[in-house]
Amino acid sequence: MAQNKTSSGKRPKLAAVVTAIRLYSHPQHIVDRFLDGYGWNGTFHHPQMDLVGLYVDQRGEGDLTQELMDRHPGLKVYPSIEEAVTLGTSKLAVDGVVVVGEHGRYPETATGQAMQPHFRFFESIVDVFRSSNRSVPYFNDKQLSSWSWSQSKQMFDTSREMGFPLQGGSSLAVTWRIPSVEFPTGATVKEALCVGYGGVDSYDFHVLETIQCMVERRKGGETGVEWLQAYQGESFWQAYEQGVWPHSLVKAALSRSSTLMPASRIFTDVYPSVKQMRELVPDPTAYRYQHRDGLRCTMLLMNGLVRDFTFAANIEGESRPFSTQMYLPMPDGRTTLASFFSPLVHNAEQMFLTGKAQYPIARTLLTSGLVIAGVESIYQGLRRLETPQLAVTYQPSPESTFWRS
């Protein structure tokens, strides 16, 4: 199939296919940035492309679609995905698609995972690609499929077979880092860890992708994951105290946090003991997993202790852990803009302009699979699960793609 070439100098046309546009929903953050622009590189940047077609899966209370249309007369909302990407014609009529399958209200699986419509959107769009005998770069926010490995794999495989760039994942991989450091390419790493917050089947994906965007740069590249085990409640604390994951890495990560909750209420910034962490974090979750080359990683969700995402790893030859914070300006009272969507959208723009994915979608395939395995492990009573399906191998992009300018 012929790739759409945007190097002709014409402004690319885009269609967006999203769940629901409400205040601070992912579709609002992402669609707004294509239409209104955003602060980038020290100027107010307007993407050199036009978002002209929009499909919104769920309207209703809090819906901002009409307001969006009012201030952007060039934007047309279509009643179906097919019409949005064909702009009401019979053939694919855009040069790129922006898909946001996050938010909205969807039914849950038996394991309690929300059945977000990433795959349904994907199938409808790919149908048009096929019938038009043409495919275009495809941006997919966050997971591939949030709840089905086979769907995730099928999305990955289809993009490869049809030869269109597919890019997305978490904003954690591309946001500011404090300090502004990159994982050393080719480093040997035995242990890596990320402390984050938020819920299972939600922010766990972000924590996993935070780890993955770093460790994929290790010696040999990514080899896939062979097993995973979840920990919650008392089993979490037992594992913690037994040193199942290194305390030194927890300390290194938490020392990068800007939101460490003081254990003593007459202090404002103080490092907690494990006992104090227990008091602060009533409902912790860990996913501990091993890559096929032996690397062990730990994802910690510690609601009550932090409200940010911090990474630490032991790198061979370094006396101290390598660590940083993946900083999210968060409109929960701290900021008013969720500016971490800016680097996500900027990387998507680069894909639409160059026709090339800026970072590997295999990363997102692996992390999508890790979330599904993590939730499954919890569902099966915190059982360790072998994960032969997660033998995802890939090489990272040589260039760093996180926000640093």
Next chain:
Amino acid sequence: MLTRRRFLGYSALSTALLASRPLLRSGFAQLPTGSTEAPFRLAIIGSVYHLGSNLQSIADRFLVGYPFEGTWHIPNVQVVSVYVDSLVPKFGGPLDWGWRREEARAARRTQGEPGAHTGSSAQQIEPGPPHPPIAHAVRQRPGAQSYGEELPENIGPATDLSRARSEEFGFRLCGNIPEALRAGGERLAVDAVLAVAEQGDYPANDRGQILLPSYDFFQQCVQVFQEEGRGVPYFNHKQLSFSFPEAKQMVETAERLHFPLMAGSSYPVTWRLPDVDIPFGAHVEEAVMVGLGRFDGRDFDALEAMQCMLERREGGETGVKAVQLLEGDDVWQAGREGRYSRELLSSALSRSDTPLGLTLLDGRNQDLVASGALPQLVKDPAAYCIEYADGTKATLLMLNGAIMDFNISARVAGKGLVSTQFFLPPTPDVSNTACLAAKIEQTFTTGKTPYPVQRTLLTSGMLEACLDSRHRLNQRLETPHLAVKYQPPRESQYVRT
């Protein structure tokens, strides 16, 4: 010259608190490991020690450690004495009275009683018992809203914590500054002094300056240094003084007595988004800084943040030849006339994560300059216009109602725009003060300041001159006294690792 500070009563301490305690470390703070050197002994003097005060945020770092370069760093320090100005009755009487007065104020504040303001009622003494009822005065800690938690029953946002800290960490709580420096003995008994003067019960003058006692703190320490025949490293938080002559005298005194004087705000040393600085020696044409606050200390922070970047320009710092503080519509008019670059303003605003107005409504991004929204959002704009002696110009715009963070953009010849946000981590952690603590500790342990105190001297003078301009109906004022020249270090000093 006599000030009311000089009349400080050398009041007696209650015996229970004078009792020498062994150095107690709390459960979560460990003694530094791996250090064979004796800890340096620190005296801390400040205005108020309550949750969220600058003193609490900075002093605690020397008690319980702080995040630094990817670890929880415990400084090799022993805090031996603390002096808290707000606790000391100004005309004698037991120190207890000060605590009770503070507690009474705290209780009244939460009950919303009239007269419970934080204004200038320093002379108002409320002696002795009865002890006010505070047991049920449960309050939210500053910034605790998002954490949804409450403070312990008897702790409020204005409750003094120095007694609790003294008991926990075993330092001496002192009734006056010389006592703090001598740790109760006859001789200077500390290796460094940390001074944090901040808004408490201090009066303001007709220029809107709060008469913080930084100079008085300093002079009392210098008296001890002089009697001892030697000084020790001294850190002064934020501006040296509200008065440039006093500030200048402080710098000259430190030079004369050969002790390291470090000063300033945490803004110059905090993280930057992105991690950029003015290239050393570059020709800077103009800079625009945006922020919020007004005559509340944050204008000093913002001016010093601007200064720490601009001092790196070609030729180093040359001083300031004139200032003007514009207010109201004059601020927008100055923009239209090109007194400051609207391109730089737009650039600085593009670094903000906190635009207000429509963003609050629907989350959208806004180009506040192009949309013309600024004048609608900012009801009381102020522009601090700085003309440097070498012709460089800089403007600090305080845009209350438009944004809630601090950002700068500068035009550098041959490099285009250099812009960044000075990252201020949220409460309660405010880990920008951890960045500052690392620099303070560096000064204390090495005896060398990481950046020249002249930066803070000049900034103190710029702020005073701007407030003078305002007082004189926003006239442009020549400032020959601000010919402060200095060379900054080549290496950037903000936290990057």
